[in-house]
Amino acid sequence: MRVLLVKPVSVRGYQATPDLGLGYLATALGRAGHSVEILDCQKQRMTMDGWRPVAMRTRHDVVGFKVFSADLARVAEQLRILKEARPEVVTLVGGPHVSGDPAWSLETMPHADFGFVGEAEIALPRFLAALARQSEEKIESVPGLARRENGRIVVNPPLVHEAIDDFGIPRWDLMNPASYPDETFGVFVRSFPTASIITTRGCPYRCTYCGGFAVTGRRLRKRSPALVLEEILRLRDEFGVRDVTIVDDNFTLDRNYAASICQAILDARLGISWSCPNGVRVDSLDEELLRLMERSGCYSLALGIESGSQRILDAMGKKLELSIVREKVRLVRATTRIKMTGFFMLGYPEETREDIEATLGLSLELPIDRASFPIFSPLPGTEIYHRLLDDGRIRKAALRPEMFWIDGAGVATRDLAPTQVKWLQRKAVLRFYLRPRTLWRLAREIRSLSQLKIIVRRLARILFP
Numbered sequence: 001m002r003v004l005l006v007k008p009v010s011v012r013g014y015q016a017t018p019d020l021g022l023g024y025l026a027t028a029l030g031r032a033g034h035s036v037e038i039l040d041c042q043k044q045r046m047t048m049d050g051w052r053p054v055a056m057r058t059r060h061d062v063v064g065f066k067v068f069s070a071d072l073a074r075v076a077e078q079l080r081i082l083k084e085a086r087p088e089v090v091t092l093v094g095g096p097h098v099s100g101d102p103a104w105s106l107e108t109m110p111h112a113d114f115g116f117v118g119e120a121e122i123a124l125p126r127f128l129a130a131l132a133r134q135s136e137e138k139i140e141s142v143p144g145l146a147r148r149e150n151g152r153i154v155v156n157p158p159l160v161h162e163a164i165d166d167f168g169i170p171r172w173d174l175m176n177p178a179s180y181p182d183e184t185f186g187v188f189v190r191s192f193p194t195a196s197i198i199t200t201r202g203c204p205y206r207c208t209y210c211g212g213f214a215v216t217g218r219r220l221r222k223r224s225p226a227l228v229l230e231e232i233l234r235l236r237d238e239f240g241v242r243d244v245t246i247v248d249d250n251f252t253l254d255r256n257y258a259a260s261i262c263q264a265i266l267d268a269r270l271g272i273s274w275s276c277p278n279g280v281r282v283d284s285l286d287e288e289l290l291r292l293m294e295r296s297g298c299y300s301l302a303l304g305i306e307s308g309s310q311r312i313l314d315a316m317g318k319k320l321e322l323s324i325v326r327e328k329v330r331l332v333r334a335t336t337r338i339k340m341t342g343f344f345m346l347g348y349p350e351e352t353r354e355d356i357e358a359t360l361g362l363s364l365e366l367p368i369d370r371a372s373f374p375i376f377s378p379l380p381g382t383e384i385y386h387r388l389l390d391d392g393r394i395r396k397a398a399l400r401p402e403m404f405w406i407d408g409a410g411v412a413t414r415d416l417a418p419t420q421v422k423w424l425q426r427k428a429v430l431r432f433y434l435r436p437r438t439l440w441r442l443a444r445e446i447r448s449l450s451q452l453k454i455i456v457r458r459l460a461r462i463l464f465p
Contacts, residue, residue: 001034001062001132002034002035002037002059002061002062003029003034003035003036003037003060003063003064003128004036004037004038004039004058004060004062004064005022005025005026005036005037005038005039006038006039006041006063006065006066006078007019007022007038007039007040007043008041008042008065008066008067008071008074008075009041009042009048009050009071009074009078010041010042010070010071010074016040016043017180018040018172018175018177018195018196019038019040019066019175020196020198020247021066021095022038022066022175023038023170023171023172023174024121024168024170025064025120025121025124026038026170026171026174027121027167027168027169027171028120028121028122028124028125028168029124029125029128030171031168032128034125034128036171036174037060037174038171038174038175039054040175043181048074048077048078048081051078051081052085055078055081055082056085056086058082058085058089060089061089062089062090062091062092063082063089063090063091063092064091064092064093064094064124065078065079065094066094066095067093067094067095067096067098067105067109068095068097068404069096069097069100069377069379069380069399069401070402070404070408071097071401072097072105072108072109072401073401075109076109076110079091079093079109079111079112080111082111083111090113090114090131091112091113092112092113092114092115092116093112093114093115094115094117094120095215096212096215096379096380098115098116098146099116099117099158099214100211100379100380100381100385101380101381102115102117102146102155103146103153103155104396105146106146106147106153107153114145114146114147115145115146116144116146117144117146117156117158118144118158118159118160118214118216119144119158119160119201119215119216120144121161121166121167122143122159122161123142123143123144123159126142127139127145140154140156142156143156143157143158143159144156144158144159160217160219162219162221163221164201164221164222164223165223165224165227168227169230169231170231172195172234172235172238172239176239177193177194177195177235177239177241178193178239178241180193181454188300188339188370188442188445188446189243189245189273189275189300189447190242190243190273190299190447191242191243191273191447192243192447192448193239193240193243194241194242194245195235195239195243195244196244196245196246196247197228197231197246197247198246198247199223199228199246199248199261200221200222200223200248200249200250200251200253200254201217201221201248201249202216202217202218202219202221202249203216203218203220203249203253204218204219204220205250205317205318205319206218206317206383207316207317207318208315208316208317208384208387209316209345209348209376209377209379209382210379210382211379211380211381211385212249220250220253220254222257225260225261225263225264226264228261228264229264229265229268229270232244232265232270233268233270236271236272241272242271242272242273243272243274243275244272244274244275245274245275245276245277245278246274246275246276246278247276247277247278248276248278249278250281250284251276252276252280252281252289253281253284255284255286255289258289259288259292262289262298265296265297266292266295266296272297273297273298274297274298275298275299276298276300277300277302277341278302279303279304279343280301280302280303280304281320282304282305282320282324282325283321283328285328285331286331287331287335290331290332290336290338291335291336293336293338294336294338298338299337299338299339300338300339300340300341301332301338301340302340302341302342302343302372303329303340303341303368304343305320305325305342305343305344305366306318306320306343306345307344307348307351307358307359308322308344308358308359308360308361308363309355309359310322311350311355312348312351312355312359315350316348317383322362325362326365326366329342329367329368330367333367339369339370340367340368340369340370341369341370341371341372342363342366342368342370342371342372343371344359344360344363344371344372345359345373345374345375345376346359346373346374346376346410346421346425346428347376347413347416347418347421347425348413349376349384349411349412349414350413351413351414351416352413352414352415352416353415353416353420353424356416356424359428360424360427363428364431364432370442371428371433372406373428373429373432373462374407375405375406375408375409375410375421375422375425376421377403377404377405377406377410378403378411393411393412407425407461407462409422410422426462426463429459429463430463433459442455
């Protein structure tokens with residue numbers, strides 16, 4: 001079959017970067033004998049008007065969209081346009097939003113024929129085989145499939161595959177890193193082109209605000225160091241990549257495994273630099289591992305700190321002590337030259353103004369180089385999402401795209417309206433970055449004019465939404 005995988009139109013996207021999830025699906029479909037293309041609407045700066053002629057001329061049999069909560073309405077519109085132009089096309093949706101709330105997803109995207117929950121590298125080829133009647137399996141029995149049946153939505157349990165080496169390497173030939181702008185998850189990288197990879201999937205922690213488990217599960221599964229090395233070599237030799245971002249949910253969760261990846265990079269003398277911009281648990285770091293990471297090329301870490309209030313950390317289910325945060329951050333500073341970014345969430349529903357002020361104070365106290373202050377989002381499938389629904393503090397019908405932007409509206413906290421949280425976010429950014437030493441350090445990290453423009457654009461979105 002001819003399959004098109006789509007990263008949708010997004011007016012508020014933050015990173016125009018290759019999508020690993022679609023890349024892995026393309027590998028799985030190619031192995032099953034299907035013809036696959038990837039369309040990155042964000043990379044092409046495509047508008048809905050730009051999508052219309054694409055939908056009209058497509059000759060694909062199946063079109064699948066990756067759905068983030070902030071893009072739900074736009075994906076629904078792209079699906080409508082596609083179905084009006086090509087009603088015979090089979091339309092699929094998947095990704096974080098669908099995995100978090102599959103029934104609501106199909107209800108709000110009536111032109112989606114099917115949805116997929118969790119990982120689909122195995123399930124999607126099985127679905128297409130059943131669709132084409134090339135197997136004895138019925139569509140209704142495909143793992144992770146969400147479908148309509150007699151006026152209701154039925155969702156099959158997803159399949160969690162333990163041996164993730166079986167998924168191979170993403171189809172980088174369909175999303176050449178060199179064809180993307182100088183924009184990455186972490187912004188501050190040492191060289192371009194850069195590419196993101198994952199070494200593990202899953203996270204056993206139960207942070208109330210995190211929906212990652214809905215896609216990759218709670219069990220940590222690891223790729224072999226040999227396969228990780230093979231992917232990095234391919235990126236270097238075929239696409240000129242000299243800088244890699246590891247975007248695992250928690251790269252250092254298993255410190256022995258993380259050490260094995262670092263040692264493999266060292267032994268192979270790859271000549272690459274790398275960073276962890278997706279956030280690691282502060283309490284998973286130790287001096288030996290940090291020194292090994294730095295020797296193997298690591299120059300930047302993002303730390304999932306989230307709050308300067310112990311009460312809020314406990315409410316979030318972080319299982320993290322502020323004393324450990326201070327100890328480990330100082331350890332990184334004392335033993336390495338690795339740059340640190342602190343992630344601090346603002347507007348968690350249980351917060352008071354005093355809690356947020358404590359977070360701002362911690363961000364200024366810690367010897368970190370950069371800080372990110374995203375506003376809390378009620379991500380579908382998370383514990384706090386269900387709690388807010390049960391308490392009547394949010395309603396699905398009233399959720400708006402801007403509630404899922406990191407610089408967006410958020411929800412009301414104990415004593416703060418969303419507009420007040422937004423004001424505190426501006427205050428946090430200005431207080432942190434308008435310090436001469438911080439500004440000087442950041443200026444020295446900028447590698448290109450396009451990178452500077454991206455940084456200015458992101459700051460403008462926070463300060464002048």
